[in-house]
Amino acid sequence: MNQHVVRVSEIGRAPRAASGAHAVPATGVLLDRLARPLTDLRISVTDRCNFRCSYCMPKEVFDKDYQYLPHSALLSFEEITRLARLFASHGVRKIRLTGGEPLLRKNLEVLVEQLAALRTPDGQPLDLTLTTNGSLLARKARALKAAGLNRVTVSLDGLDDTVFRRMNDVDFPVAEVLAGIEAAKAAGLGPIKVNMVVKRGTNEQEILPMARHFRGSGVVLRFIEYMDVGATNGWRMDEVLPSADVVSRVGAEFPLQPLEATAAGETAQRWAYADGGGEIGVISSVTQAFCHDCSRARLSTEGKLYLCLFASQGHDLRPLLRGDADDAQIASALGHIWQGRSDRYSELRAQRVPDTDAGAPRRVEMSYIGG
Ligand code: SAM
Ligand code: SF4
Ligand code: SF4
Numbered sequence: 156m157n158q159h160v161v162r163v164s165e166i167g168r169a170p171r172a173a174s175g176a177h178a179v180p181a182t183g184v185l186l187d188r189l190a191r192p193l194t195d196l197r198i199s200v201t202d203r204c205n206f207r208c209s210y211c212m213p214k215e216v217f218d219k220d221y222q223y224l225p226h227s228a229l230l231s232f233e234e235i236t237r238l239a240r241l242f243a244s245h246g247v248r249k250i251r252l253t254g255g256e257p258l259l260r261k262n263l264e265v266l267v268e269q270l271a272a273l274r275t276p277d278g279q280p281l282d283l284t285l286t287t288n289g290s291l292l293a294r295k296a297r298a299l300k301a302a303g304l305n306r307v308t309v310s311l312d313g314l315d316d317t318v319f320r321r322m323n324d325v326d327f328p329v330a331e332v333l334a335g336i337e338a339a340k341a342a343g344l345g346p347i348k349v350n351m352v353v354k355r356g357t358n359e360q361e362i363l364p365m366a367r368h369f370r371g372s373g374v375v376l377r378f379i380e381y382m383d384v385g386a387t388n389g390w391r392m393d394e395v396l397p398s399a400d401v402v403s404r405v406g407a408e409f410p411l412q413p414l415e416a417t418a419a420g421e422t423a424q425r426w427a428y429a430d431g432g433g434e435i436g437v438i439s440s441v442t443q444a445f446c447h448d449c450s451r452a453r454l455s456t457e458g459k460l461y462l463c464l465f466a467s468q469g470h471d472l473r474p475l476l477r478g479d480a481d482d483a484q485i486a487s488a489l490g491h492i493w494q495g496r497s498d499r500y501s502e503l504r505a506q507r508v509p510d511t512d513a514g515a516p517r518r519v520e521m522s523y524i525g526g
Contacts, residue, residue, distance in 0.1 A: 179491055182245075189497060203259055229456050242452070245489060248282060250281050313351070371433055
Protein backbone atom coordinates (compact mmCIF):
# COMPACT_ATOMS: atom_id res chain seq x y z
CA MET A 156 0.00 0.00 0.00
CA ASN A 157 1.19 3.50 -0.79
CA GLN A 158 2.75 4.79 2.38
CA HIS A 159 0.66 7.98 2.27
CA VAL A 160 -2.58 6.07 2.13
CA VAL A 161 -4.16 4.78 5.30
CA ARG A 162 -6.92 2.30 4.81
CA VAL A 163 -9.62 2.43 7.44
CA SER A 164 -9.81 -1.31 7.78
CA GLU A 165 -12.77 -3.57 8.30
CA ILE A 166 -16.23 -2.68 7.20
CA GLY A 167 -17.40 -1.98 3.72
CA ARG A 168 -18.32 1.68 4.00
CA ALA A 169 -14.97 2.76 5.30
CA PRO A 170 -13.26 5.11 2.90
CA ARG A 171 -9.55 5.66 2.52
CA ALA A 172 -7.82 8.62 3.99
CA ALA A 173 -4.85 10.00 2.20
CA SER A 174 -2.41 12.78 2.71
CA GLY A 175 -1.39 15.02 -0.16
CA ALA A 176 -3.95 15.86 -2.85
CA HIS A 177 -6.78 13.80 -1.34
CA ALA A 178 -6.26 14.78 2.26
CA VAL A 179 -9.01 16.53 4.18
CA PRO A 180 -7.21 19.09 6.31
CA ALA A 181 -8.65 20.13 9.65
CA THR A 182 -10.02 23.63 9.10
CA GLY A 183 -12.43 23.74 12.02
CA VAL A 184 -15.47 23.30 9.75
CA LEU A 185 -16.41 19.96 8.28
CA LEU A 186 -19.65 19.47 6.35
CA ASP A 187 -21.38 16.23 5.39
CA ARG A 188 -23.25 15.57 2.14
CA LEU A 189 -26.33 17.36 3.51
CA ALA A 190 -24.22 20.37 4.59
CA ARG A 191 -24.46 19.46 8.27
CA PRO A 192 -21.39 20.47 10.30
CA LEU A 193 -19.71 18.12 12.75
CA THR A 194 -19.95 19.84 16.14
CA ASP A 195 -20.90 17.20 18.66
CA LEU A 196 -19.16 13.95 19.61
CA ARG A 197 -20.58 11.28 21.89
CA ILE A 198 -18.05 8.89 23.27
CA SER A 199 -19.06 5.56 24.75
CA VAL A 200 -16.57 4.52 27.41
CA THR A 201 -18.04 1.11 28.27
CA ASP A 202 -20.60 -1.31 26.85
CA ARG A 203 -21.49 -2.53 30.34
CA CYS A 204 -24.27 -1.32 32.60
CA ASN A 205 -25.57 -2.11 36.07
CA PHE A 206 -29.19 -1.47 34.95
CA ARG A 207 -31.31 -3.53 32.58
CA CYS A 208 -33.80 -0.95 31.28
CA SER A 209 -36.06 -3.02 29.04
CA TYR A 210 -35.98 -0.42 26.23
CA CYS A 211 -32.18 -0.55 26.09
CA MET A 212 -30.60 -3.70 27.61
CA PRO A 213 -33.41 -6.21 28.15
CA LYS A 214 -32.48 -8.86 30.70
CA GLU A 215 -33.31 -11.75 28.39
CA VAL A 216 -30.63 -10.62 25.93
CA PHE A 217 -28.07 -9.01 28.22
CA ASP A 218 -27.89 -11.99 30.58
CA LYS A 219 -24.93 -13.55 32.38
CA ASP A 220 -23.72 -15.20 29.18
CA TYR A 221 -23.69 -11.98 27.14
CA GLN A 222 -20.26 -11.36 25.63
CA TYR A 223 -19.11 -7.84 26.47
CA LEU A 224 -15.99 -6.39 24.92
CA PRO A 225 -12.73 -7.57 26.47
CA HIS A 226 -10.63 -4.87 28.11
CA SER A 227 -8.00 -5.03 25.36
CA ALA A 228 -10.64 -4.04 22.79
CA LEU A 229 -11.54 -0.80 24.57
CA LEU A 230 -9.90 2.42 23.49
CA SER A 231 -7.51 3.62 26.16
CA PHE A 232 -7.93 7.10 27.63
CA GLU A 233 -4.94 8.25 25.56
CA GLU A 234 -6.51 6.89 22.37
CA ILE A 235 -9.83 8.55 23.14
CA THR A 236 -8.14 11.85 23.91
CA ARG A 237 -6.09 11.75 20.73
CA LEU A 238 -9.22 11.21 18.65
CA ALA A 239 -11.13 13.89 20.58
CA ARG A 240 -8.33 16.37 19.85
CA LEU A 241 -8.53 15.59 16.14
CA PHE A 242 -12.32 15.87 16.19
CA ALA A 243 -11.97 19.25 17.88
CA SER A 244 -9.66 20.35 15.08
CA HIS A 245 -12.54 19.58 12.67
CA GLY A 246 -15.05 21.69 14.61
CA VAL A 247 -16.33 19.51 17.46
CA ARG A 248 -17.13 21.78 20.40
CA LYS A 249 -19.12 19.48 22.62
CA ILE A 250 -18.25 16.06 23.97
CA ARG A 251 -20.64 13.84 25.84
CA LEU A 252 -19.38 10.75 27.64
CA THR A 253 -21.86 7.91 27.66
CA GLY A 254 -22.14 4.14 27.49
CA GLY A 255 -23.43 1.62 28.79
CA GLU A 256 -23.04 3.27 32.16
CA PRO A 257 -20.02 5.59 31.88
CA LEU A 258 -19.42 5.77 35.62
CA LEU A 259 -18.61 2.04 35.58
CA ARG A 260 -15.40 2.79 33.64
CA LYS A 261 -12.55 2.79 36.13
CA ASN A 262 -10.83 6.12 36.80
CA LEU A 263 -13.13 7.98 34.43
CA GLU A 264 -12.07 11.26 36.02
CA VAL A 265 -8.61 10.74 34.52
CA LEU A 266 -10.17 10.76 31.05
CA VAL A 267 -12.26 13.81 31.97
CA GLU A 268 -9.10 15.62 33.01
CA GLN A 269 -7.42 14.84 29.69
CA LEU A 270 -10.44 15.95 27.67
CA ALA A 271 -10.85 19.11 29.73
CA ALA A 272 -7.35 20.18 28.63
CA LEU A 273 -8.31 20.15 24.92
CA ARG A 274 -9.10 23.35 23.06
CA THR A 275 -11.09 24.26 19.94
CA PRO A 276 -9.19 25.90 17.04
CA ASP A 277 -10.16 29.30 18.50
CA GLY A 278 -8.73 28.40 21.87
CA GLN A 279 -11.93 27.61 23.75
CA PRO A 280 -12.33 24.64 26.10
CA LEU A 281 -14.79 22.00 24.95
CA ASP A 282 -18.21 21.72 26.51
CA LEU A 283 -17.76 18.48 28.44
CA THR A 284 -20.79 16.59 29.66
CA LEU A 285 -21.82 13.10 30.68
CA THR A 286 -25.03 11.05 30.60
CA THR A 287 -25.49 8.65 33.50
CA ASN A 288 -28.15 6.53 35.15
CA GLY A 289 -27.16 8.31 38.37
CA SER A 290 -26.56 5.17 40.42
CA LEU A 291 -22.92 6.03 41.20
CA LEU A 292 -23.20 9.79 40.94
CA ALA A 293 -23.43 10.57 44.65
CA ARG A 294 -20.01 8.93 45.07
CA LYS A 295 -18.36 10.45 42.00
CA ALA A 296 -19.81 13.92 41.42
CA ARG A 297 -17.12 15.89 43.24
CA ALA A 298 -14.19 14.11 41.60
CA LEU A 299 -15.76 14.57 38.17
CA LYS A 300 -16.26 18.28 38.75
CA ALA A 301 -12.71 18.65 40.03
CA ALA A 302 -11.42 16.89 36.90
CA GLY A 303 -13.15 19.46 34.68
CA LEU A 304 -16.57 18.02 33.82
CA ASN A 305 -19.02 20.86 33.12
CA ARG A 306 -22.44 19.26 33.43
CA VAL A 307 -24.34 15.98 33.77
CA THR A 308 -27.55 14.58 32.35
CA VAL A 309 -29.21 11.98 34.55
CA SER A 310 -31.65 9.41 33.19
CA LEU A 311 -34.65 8.85 35.44
CA ASP A 312 -37.85 7.21 34.25
CA GLY A 313 -40.13 7.79 37.23
CA LEU A 314 -40.34 8.90 40.85
CA ASP A 315 -42.47 6.10 42.16
CA ASP A 316 -40.05 3.58 43.64
CA THR A 317 -41.97 0.53 42.41
CA VAL A 318 -42.20 1.89 38.86
CA PHE A 319 -38.54 2.91 38.86
CA ARG A 320 -37.33 -0.46 40.15
CA ARG A 321 -39.36 -2.14 37.41
CA MET A 322 -37.98 0.19 34.72
CA ASN A 323 -34.33 -0.41 35.67
CA ASP A 324 -35.15 -4.12 36.19
CA VAL A 325 -32.41 -4.61 38.77
CA ASP A 326 -34.47 -3.37 41.73
CA PHE A 327 -32.42 -0.19 42.10
CA PRO A 328 -34.08 2.35 44.45
CA VAL A 329 -35.06 5.77 43.13
CA ALA A 330 -33.82 7.48 46.32
CA GLU A 331 -30.20 6.78 45.36
CA VAL A 332 -30.58 8.40 41.96
CA LEU A 333 -32.25 11.44 43.56
CA ALA A 334 -29.30 11.60 45.98
CA GLY A 335 -26.98 11.49 42.97
CA ILE A 336 -28.78 14.44 41.40
CA GLU A 337 -28.45 16.42 44.64
CA ALA A 338 -24.75 15.56 44.88
CA ALA A 339 -24.21 16.70 41.27
CA LYS A 340 -25.99 19.98 42.05
CA ALA A 341 -23.91 20.51 45.18
CA ALA A 342 -20.72 19.80 43.22
CA GLY A 343 -21.64 22.47 40.65
CA LEU A 344 -22.32 20.11 37.73
CA GLY A 345 -25.29 22.18 36.58
CA PRO A 346 -27.53 23.08 34.95
CA ILE A 347 -28.53 19.44 35.39
CA LYS A 348 -30.82 17.80 32.89
CA VAL A 349 -32.97 14.80 33.74
CA ASN A 350 -34.04 12.56 30.85
CA MET A 351 -37.20 10.49 31.15
CA VAL A 352 -37.97 7.96 28.42
CA VAL A 353 -41.76 7.72 28.24
CA LYS A 354 -43.31 4.37 27.36
CA ARG A 355 -47.06 4.37 26.93
CA GLY A 356 -48.68 1.98 29.38
CA THR A 357 -45.48 1.58 31.42
CA ASN A 358 -44.46 4.87 33.03
CA GLU A 359 -46.71 7.53 31.50
CA GLN A 360 -48.38 8.00 34.91
CA GLU A 361 -45.03 9.37 36.13
CA ILE A 362 -45.06 12.37 33.77
CA LEU A 363 -46.92 14.70 36.13
CA PRO A 364 -45.19 13.62 39.36
CA MET A 365 -41.83 14.17 37.62
CA ALA A 366 -42.92 17.61 36.38
CA ARG A 367 -44.14 18.60 39.85
CA HIS A 368 -40.95 17.34 41.49
CA PHE A 369 -38.47 19.15 39.24
CA ARG A 370 -40.46 22.33 38.58
CA GLY A 371 -38.72 25.27 40.20
CA SER A 372 -35.68 23.15 41.17
CA GLY A 373 -33.28 24.43 38.53
CA VAL A 374 -33.18 20.94 37.00
CA VAL A 375 -34.41 20.77 33.39
CA LEU A 376 -36.67 17.77 32.89
CA ARG A 377 -36.77 16.35 29.37
CA PHE A 378 -39.20 13.77 28.08
CA ILE A 379 -37.87 11.43 25.41
CA GLU A 380 -39.99 9.48 22.98
CA TYR A 381 -39.33 5.76 23.18
CA MET A 382 -37.22 4.97 20.11
CA ASP A 383 -36.72 1.96 17.86
CA VAL A 384 -32.99 1.86 18.45
CA GLY A 385 -31.10 -1.43 18.34
CA ALA A 386 -32.63 -4.79 17.60
CA THR A 387 -33.48 -6.18 21.01
CA ASN A 388 -36.07 -3.98 22.69
CA GLY A 389 -39.15 -5.24 20.80
CA TRP A 390 -40.16 -1.66 19.94
CA ARG A 391 -43.75 -1.01 18.92
CA MET A 392 -45.17 2.30 17.69
CA ASP A 393 -48.19 1.96 19.96
CA GLU A 394 -45.86 2.18 22.98
CA VAL A 395 -44.61 5.60 21.87
CA LEU A 396 -46.33 8.47 23.65
CA PRO A 397 -45.93 11.45 21.30
CA SER A 398 -44.27 14.50 22.83
CA ALA A 399 -47.31 16.58 21.88
CA ASP A 400 -49.33 14.51 24.39
CA VAL A 401 -46.69 15.05 27.07
CA VAL A 402 -46.78 18.81 26.51
CA SER A 403 -50.57 18.90 26.71
CA ARG A 404 -50.64 16.80 29.89
CA VAL A 405 -48.05 18.97 31.66
CA GLY A 406 -49.58 22.14 30.18
CA ALA A 407 -53.02 21.26 31.56
CA GLU A 408 -51.64 21.52 35.10
CA PHE A 409 -48.93 24.15 34.55
CA PRO A 410 -49.44 26.47 31.54
CA LEU A 411 -46.45 26.36 29.17
CA GLN A 412 -44.98 28.73 26.59
CA PRO A 413 -42.69 27.64 23.75
CA LEU A 414 -39.07 28.79 23.93
CA GLU A 415 -36.70 29.46 21.04
CA ALA A 416 -33.93 26.95 20.44
CA THR A 417 -30.65 28.14 21.92
CA ALA A 418 -28.42 26.36 19.42
CA ALA A 419 -28.70 24.86 15.96
CA GLY A 420 -28.89 21.09 16.15
CA GLU A 421 -30.54 21.19 19.58
CA THR A 422 -32.47 17.97 20.00
CA ALA A 423 -35.04 19.16 22.53
CA GLN A 424 -37.96 21.51 21.96
CA ARG A 425 -38.10 23.70 25.02
CA TRP A 426 -41.14 24.96 26.93
CA ALA A 427 -41.18 27.43 29.82
CA TYR A 428 -43.58 27.29 32.74
CA ALA A 429 -45.64 30.46 32.30
CA ASP A 430 -45.30 31.32 35.99
CA GLY A 431 -41.49 31.32 35.87
CA GLY A 432 -40.99 27.84 37.38
CA GLY A 433 -38.26 26.95 34.89
CA GLU A 434 -38.56 24.86 31.76
CA ILE A 435 -39.07 21.39 30.35
CA GLY A 436 -37.91 19.86 27.08
CA VAL A 437 -39.30 17.21 24.77
CA ILE A 438 -37.21 15.10 22.45
CA SER A 439 -39.45 13.90 19.65
CA SER A 440 -37.13 11.57 17.79
CA VAL A 441 -40.02 9.50 16.48
CA THR A 442 -42.82 11.98 15.77
CA GLN A 443 -40.71 14.96 14.67
CA ALA A 444 -37.40 13.95 13.21
CA PHE A 445 -34.55 16.42 13.52
CA CYS A 446 -32.08 14.85 11.11
CA HIS A 447 -31.85 18.01 9.00
CA ASP A 448 -29.48 19.58 11.48
CA CYS A 449 -28.05 16.53 13.21
CA SER A 450 -24.41 17.35 13.85
CA ARG A 451 -23.53 14.40 16.07
CA ALA A 452 -21.03 11.62 15.60
CA ARG A 453 -20.74 8.67 17.95
CA LEU A 454 -17.59 6.81 18.92
CA SER A 455 -18.07 3.30 20.28
CA THR A 456 -16.10 1.86 23.17
CA GLU A 457 -13.84 -0.04 20.80
CA GLY A 458 -13.26 2.87 18.44
CA LYS A 459 -15.87 2.54 15.72
CA LEU A 460 -17.32 5.78 14.46
CA TYR A 461 -21.09 5.81 13.85
CA LEU A 462 -22.73 8.60 11.89
CA CYS A 463 -26.28 7.91 13.04
CA LEU A 464 -27.93 6.35 16.08
CA PHE A 465 -29.66 3.92 13.74
CA ALA A 466 -26.60 2.89 11.78
CA SER A 467 -25.73 -0.76 11.42
CA GLN A 468 -22.09 -0.19 10.56
CA GLY A 469 -19.33 1.89 12.05
CA HIS A 470 -15.99 3.01 10.68
CA ASP A 471 -13.22 1.28 12.59
CA LEU A 472 -10.67 3.84 13.75
CA ARG A 473 -8.76 1.57 16.09
CA PRO A 474 -6.41 0.15 13.43
CA LEU A 475 -5.40 3.72 12.62
CA LEU A 476 -4.75 4.49 16.27
CA ARG A 477 -2.79 1.30 16.83
CA GLY A 478 -0.98 1.43 13.50
CA ASP A 479 1.51 4.02 12.34
CA ALA A 480 -0.89 6.70 11.07
CA ASP A 481 0.07 10.19 12.13
CA ASP A 482 -2.36 12.83 13.35
CA ALA A 483 -2.83 14.45 9.93
CA GLN A 484 -3.67 11.09 8.38
CA ILE A 485 -6.20 10.24 11.06
CA ALA A 486 -7.74 13.73 10.84
CA SER A 487 -8.02 13.24 7.10
CA ALA A 488 -9.73 9.87 7.60
CA LEU A 489 -12.25 11.50 9.93
CA GLY A 490 -12.81 14.21 7.33
CA HIS A 491 -13.50 11.69 4.57
CA ILE A 492 -15.91 9.73 6.72
CA TRP A 493 -17.94 12.81 7.72
CA GLN A 494 -17.93 14.24 4.20
CA GLY A 495 -19.49 10.98 2.96
CA ARG A 496 -22.33 11.10 5.50
CA SER A 497 -25.93 11.22 4.29
CA ASP A 498 -27.73 9.41 7.16
CA ARG A 499 -31.20 10.65 8.12
CA TYR A 500 -32.95 7.61 9.45
CA SER A 501 -35.70 9.31 11.46
CA GLU A 502 -36.78 11.51 8.57
CA LEU A 503 -37.03 8.48 6.32
CA ARG A 504 -38.98 6.62 9.00
CA ALA A 505 -41.37 9.57 9.27
CA GLN A 506 -41.88 9.60 5.50
CA ARG A 507 -42.44 5.84 5.68
CA VAL A 508 -39.79 5.28 3.07
CA PRO A 509 -39.89 1.53 2.59
CA ASP A 510 -37.07 0.60 4.32
CA THR A 511 -34.85 1.89 5.93
CA ASP A 512 -35.35 -1.56 7.52
CA ALA A 513 -36.49 -4.42 5.38
CA GLY A 514 -33.60 -6.75 4.79
CA ALA A 515 -31.31 -4.18 6.36
CA PRO A 516 -28.40 -5.30 8.51
CA ARG A 517 -28.97 -5.47 12.27
CA ARG A 518 -28.78 -2.05 13.90
CA VAL A 519 -26.25 -1.32 16.57
CA GLU A 520 -27.46 -1.30 20.20
CA MET A 521 -27.90 1.95 22.12
CA SER A 522 -25.91 0.54 25.05
CA TYR A 523 -22.97 0.05 22.66
CA ILE A 524 -22.80 3.51 21.12
CA GLY A 525 -24.60 5.49 23.81
CA GLY A 526 -27.57 7.82 23.50
N1 SAM B 1 -26.46 4.55 31.05
C1 SAM B 1 -26.52 5.95 30.83
C2 SAM B 1 -27.92 6.45 31.03
O1 SAM B 1 -28.87 5.65 31.06
O2 SAM B 1 -28.06 7.66 31.14
C3 SAM B 1 -25.99 6.41 29.49
C4 SAM B 1 -26.28 5.56 28.28
S1 SAM B 1 -27.99 5.44 27.82
C5 SAM B 1 -27.89 4.40 26.42
C6 SAM B 1 -28.27 7.08 27.18
C7 SAM B 1 -29.70 7.51 27.06
O3 SAM B 1 -30.36 6.73 26.10
C8 SAM B 1 -30.51 7.39 28.34
O4 SAM B 1 -31.07 8.65 28.67
C9 SAM B 1 -31.58 6.40 27.97
O5 SAM B 1 -32.77 6.66 28.65
C10 SAM B 1 -31.69 6.60 26.48
N2 SAM B 1 -32.30 5.46 25.79
C11 SAM B 1 -31.88 4.18 25.77
N3 SAM B 1 -32.69 3.40 25.01
C12 SAM B 1 -33.66 4.23 24.53
C13 SAM B 1 -34.80 4.05 23.68
N4 SAM B 1 -35.13 2.85 23.18
N5 SAM B 1 -35.54 5.12 23.38
C14 SAM B 1 -35.23 6.35 23.88
N6 SAM B 1 -34.17 6.59 24.67
C15 SAM B 1 -33.41 5.54 25.01
FE1 SF4 C 1 -28.05 1.11 31.19
FE2 SF4 C 1 -28.52 3.56 30.36
FE3 SF4 C 1 -29.25 1.48 28.86
FE4 SF4 C 1 -30.55 1.91 31.12
S1 SF4 C 1 -30.48 3.28 29.35
S2 SF4 C 1 -29.76 -0.06 30.43
S3 SF4 C 1 -28.98 2.73 32.41
S4 SF4 C 1 -27.19 2.06 29.35
FE1 SF4 D 1 -29.17 12.14 13.62
FE2 SF4 D 1 -29.62 9.66 12.72
FE3 SF4 D 1 -31.05 10.62 14.75
FE4 SF4 D 1 -31.43 11.56 12.28
S1 SF4 D 1 -31.83 9.49 12.96
S2 SF4 D 1 -31.25 12.78 14.17
S3 SF4 D 1 -29.32 11.49 11.47
S4 SF4 D 1 -28.84 10.23 14.76
